[in-house]
Amino acid sequence: MPIEVHAVHTLTPNAQADAIAFCGSGSKLEAYKVGWIPLAAYTGAIKQRRLLICTNNDDKVGFCMWRHSYGDLAIYQIWVRPDARLILHGRAIVLALHTIGTQRRARLLRLWCGEDLAANLFWEAIGFENNGWRHGPKRTSTRRHLLWTQRIMPELVARPRESVSPHAESLLLPNPHLTTPPGS
Numbered sequence: 001m002p003i004e005v006h007a008v009h010t011l012t013p014n015a016q017a018d019a020i021a022f023c024g025s026g027s028k029l030e031a032y033k034v035g036w037i038p039l040a041a042y043t044g045a046i047k048q049r050r051l052l053i054c055t056n057n058d059d060k061v062g063f064c065m066w067r068h069s070y071g072d073l074a075i076y077q078i079w080v081r082p083d084a085r086l087i088l089h090g091r092a093i094v095l096a097l098h099t100i101g102t103q104r105r106a107r108l109l110r111l112w113c114g115e116d117l118a119a120n121l122f123w124e125a126i127g128f129e130n131n132g133w134r135h136g137p138k139r140t141s142t143r144r145h146l147l148w149t150q151r152i153m154p155e156l157v158a159r160p161r162e163s164v165s166p167h168a169e170s171l172l173l174p175n176p177h178l179t180t181p182p183g184s
Contacts, residue, residue, distance in 0.1 A: 003061075003088055008051040016046055019053045022060045026079040033117055037065070054093050064093045066100075073101045073152070075111035090122055094150075103154035106167045108152060111168040112145040123148040170184065 008019045027037050045051040047067045050183050055061035062080035075097070080089045097109055103174045115133065124130070128148040131173050136143040 003054065003056050003092045005092050006055065007052050008023045008053050009049050011053075019051070019060070019063070020046070022053070022061045023051070023077075023079075026081065027077065030079065033119070034077050037077060041065070045090075052096055054080070054094060055091050056089065059084075062089050062093060064072070064097065066097060068104050068106060070105060070106040072110050072149075073097055073104070075109060078111065078136065081174060087125065089120065091126055091168045094126060095156060098153055098156045102157045104155045106152050108149045110147065110149045112147055115144045115146050119144060126150075143159065163165075 008016055011019065020039055023042045024039045029035055038168075042051060042065065050066055052066070052107060054064075061084035062078070064078040065076045068074075069075060069158045078090075078093060080093075084125070094109070100106075101109060109128075111123075112121060114136070120130075126151045130146050131149050132147045133144045133148070136145060
């Protein structure tokens with residue numbers, strides 16, 4: 001089962017529109033878990049080359065919107081369809097983020113996750129560390145969000161990447177420090 005992660009800006013305009021609709025439906029379906037973001041934000045993320053889509057046999061199963069912020073890659077929204085929640089899909093997206101982070105010389109991947117979500121088990125299982133918490137978006141909120149971080153690991157990128165498609169390569173910047181050229 002070929003799992004691929006695509007940089008959405010490399011796709012055809014029709015495929016981009018489908019990706020935006022997919023992201024919007026995921027955000028709407030589980031807004032409590034991932035937060036609601038207007039569709040225009042996904043369009044902006046495509047223009048800024050900050051939106052990834054994960055497919056399994058050409059079926060969209062997940063997405064990630066990220067930003068290079070303060071030397072880190074901040075994951076703003078990441079979601080995998082409930083019927084496709086296998087560790088393989090999330091891990092493929094994280095591997096693509098390591099590729100991007102290595103190329104952009106980022107130090108860490110970081111994200112905030114509601115402490116009541118099962119996703120915290122996923123982040124811990126793939127080696128992220130819990131480095132604190134904050135209250136939710138409203139000052140009166142009793143929900144806390146946990147900060148998860150993981151050091152960018154160039155050694156993951158230096159070996160062949162079965163789960164990252166060639167489309168993701170267009171996000172990469174030249175990096176002479178890699179021992180293996182991107183896409184090998």
